[in-house]
Amino acid sequence: MTDLQTFLDFALDCAWQAGRISLGHYQNGVQVERKADNSPVTVADRAIEQMLREKIAARWPTHGLIGEEYGTVSGSSELTWVVDPIDGTKSFMCGVPFYANLIALVDDEGPLLGVMHYPALNEMIYAARGQGCYWNGRRCQVSDVADLADAALMTTDLDILYKPPFADRCQQLVQQTYFRRTWGDSYGYALVATGRADIMLEPTLAIWDAAPLAVIMQEAGGVYTDWQGKVDIRSGSALAANSTLHQQVMQIIGG
Numbered sequence: 330m331t332d333l334q335t336f337l338d339f340a341l342d343c344a345w346q347a348g349r350i351s352l353g354h355y356q357n358g359v360q361v362e363r364k365a366d367n368s369p370v371t372v373a374d375r376a377i378e379q380m381l382r383e384k385i386a387a388r389w390p391t392h393g394l395i396g397e398e399y400g401t402v403s404g405s406s407e408l409t410w411v412v413d414p415i416d417g418t419k420s421f422m423c424g425v426p427f428y429a430n431l432i433a434l435v436d437d438e439g440p441l442l443g444v445m446h447y448p449a450l451n452e453m454i455y456a457a458r459g460q461g462c463y464w465n466g467r468r469c470q471v472s473d474v475a476d477l478a479d480a481a482l483m484t485t486d487l488d489i490l491y492k493p494p495f496a497d498r499c500q501q502l503v504q505q506t507y508f509r510r511t512w513g514d515s516y517g518y519a520l521v522a523t524g525r526a527d528i529m530l531e532p533t534l535a536i537w538d539a540a541p542l543a544v545i546m547q548e549a550g551g552v553y554t555d556w557q558g559k560v561d562i563r564s565g566s567a568l569a570a571n572s573t574l575h576q577q578v579m580q581i582i583g584g
Contacts, residue, residue: 369422411562417513431540457544482527483529
C-alpha cells in the first residue's frame, strides 16, 4: 500500500488547488442555484469537484470517490476519497470566509486522513491516522476545558437545535454551556480541533461533511462520534469535543 504521507501530500495539494479556484469566485458576485433539496450550489462548487475527480482518477484510478455534487464512483480498491468542494456554500455565497474545501481518504476501518482548508482565512487543518493533527504546519490539540459551564458550544444553526426531536435535549445543553456561537459547518470542528472552542454539535450532516472530522478530532486528542456515541461518518449526526466534555454532552443528548 502507498505510504500514508504520500496520500496526505496529495490531499493537501488538492485542497490548496481547490482553494485557488474558490477564491477566484469569492466575493465576486458568484451566481447561486438551488438544488432539489433547496441547498445552494455555485459554479465554484462544480468546478472544484470536477478538478478533484480528474486529479484523483488520474493518480489513483482504482480508488472509489464520493462527492457532494456528482455522486459516487465505485473503485476496485478498498480506498475511497470523499470530497466536499465547498463546505459552507451559504457562507461562501454571502462573502463570509467560514467556508472550506474538505477532502478525506477512507478505508474499511474509517477515515485514514482528513483535510479542512479555509482559503479565505488561510487556514489548513489536517491529520492522518497515527500522525497527529496540524494547523498550518503546527501541531494542534483540543482544549482542556472540563466543565460545561466553561465551554463554548458551536453549531451550524441554532434553529436546528430547537426542532423536534432534538429540542428538549439541546435546550438543556444550551442552558448549561458558557456561550454559544454559530461558527458552524466544518469551521466549528476546526475551532474545536485547534482548542479555540470546546464543543461542536450537529444533528444532521452528510458523509462528505463528516468524512474528515473523525480522524482530525482523534489526532487532535479529542473525540468524534454520532449522537449514539459511535464513530460513524455515515450516521448523519456529529458531536466533537475533548473526552471530558464529550461524556458530559452525551449524558444530555445521547440516544
